[in-house]
Amino acid sequence: MASEQNLVTAKDPRGKHSNSGHHRVAPRGKYTVAGRIRTFFNPARVLILLVTIAAIIAAVLKTPCRTGGWGAPEVYFAGCYADWTGLWTSRGFADDPWAPFRFDSGFEYPILIAVIASVLAWLAHAVAAGAESLGFEVGTNVVFYDLNFLAVVALWMFVTVVVAKLASIRYWDAAMVAVAPGIIFAGFINWDMWAVAFMVTAMWALAKHRYALAGVLVGLGAAVKLFPLFLLGAIIVLAIRTRRYYPLLITAASAAIAWLTVNLPLLVFNPDAWAVFYEYSSTREPGWSSIWHAYTTATGADISGDELAGWAFWSFVIACAAIAVVGLTTRHRPRLAQLLLLIVAVFILVNKVYSPQFVLWLIPLIVLALPNWRDFLIFSTAELLHFWAIWGYLSGQTSGFDSQHLMDDTIYVGAVALHVTALVYLMIRVLVDMYDPINDPVRTTLEETTHPLLPKDDPLGAEFDDADDAFALRSRRIQPRLEA
Secondary structure: OOOHHHOOOOOOOOOOOOOOOOOOOOOOOOOOOOOOOOOOOOHHHHHHHHHHHHHHHHHHHOHHHHHHOOOOOHHHHOOOOOHHHHHHHHOOOOOOOOHHHOOOOOOOOOHHHHHHHHHHHHHHHHHHHHHHHOOOOOOHHHHHHHHHHHHHHHHHHHHHHHHHHHOHHHHHHHHHHHOOHHHHHHOOOOOHHHHHHHHHHHHHHHHOOOHHHHHHHHHHHHOOOOHHHHHHHHHHHHHHHHOOOHHHHHHHHHHHHHHHHHHHHHHHHOHHHHHHHHHHHHHOOOOOOOHHHHHHHHHOOOOOHHHHHHHHHHHHHHHHHHHHHHHHHOOOOOOHHHHHHHHHHHHHHHOOOOOHHHHHHHHHHHHHHOOOHHHHHHHHHHHHHHHHHHHHHHHHHHOOOOHHHOOOHHHHHHHHHHHHHHHHHHHHHHHHHHHOHHHOHHHHHHHOOOOOOOOOOOOOOHHHOOOOOOOOOOOOOOOOOOOO
């Protein structure tokens, strides 16, 4: 029989905060700490089942390309494009699974993606050879796609469970990750889910006060994609506000060591191959669906890659400075997930490129920073419209059909504008919660609990959870606690 300590309950905050804008609270039962439900269908198993169903739907949606090939423009008409199969031949994996590490490498991705892609390519060659020895003919590019697909599904399950743990008493919010339309449609294009897994695991390690481990995961994540590094930006703001710098110092130092550890071997022994990603990133032209590309499409303006690199960089720096000011002027210390969502969102807005799979970066952060099904579905709808608009636009670039049979460019530009509007809407919603914590469903849920196993006001806060303000950019008296 469960002890009294395990009986965790929370009241519905809607009665107490009648003007808070709450319409629903997360489902909760008698045993509301994740992992303490004493039935077979505990939250983790239910969430994994939901991911499995969603992954089957995704597999069906990608079937036209898997059976008919990934040739243009059919791949765009079917909405099943994948970088994996395009890179299989163009970057040399068909001939050498370790092509990213050759001296003549043209693989334009960071080091850990090169490792992941090469290992899976090596496995694809091995599986194809084994099948051929048994008398079965299989395409190595299809095997490569299948292995990447299965890896993303496994990572999707892992990320969903970790988000449930990070959500604390609101663990059912992770169902948004489990059934996210953005992952169903865009999760199987590139290797972004690997970086998402590193990011959420780093957040979990931070929440558990394991700062060295969190830093290592941040460094490894940054060696896959850049955005896990932005976790340090959120920590900087909270460290300044509370003057608790130990988590920042340990996490940042560990991240730097981990990143250098995985990058130095290639940097030393094959600097040309290591530099491909950085040279490509600095010189590339405005990428599909970025605000810069939409602007040039709508106006006919010409922006060089070098010029755009400066504009994008300084736009991001200015936006991060504004987020820091926000984080230091709110009445109550913001939550880490709120700050991180804002940083990642502004990076996506001003970046040279916005690929459809970048939606994966945002989904776990939306669930943790703004756990609201209405807002999540608004954002998901906008992203789905953009998903099909970009493929419609690219089909027009590759099909050679007459213009009356193609999607007009204004629809594509409008879809990019809708994607930007939806993202700005989410940012405004988060800012409202930061400046008026009564609107924050996470804080109002935790406010109604007194259990020692639960955080006080920030499930991801670690040292910063329930910490008093030591510095803030405002003149009025600091309020160290959330007022009812």
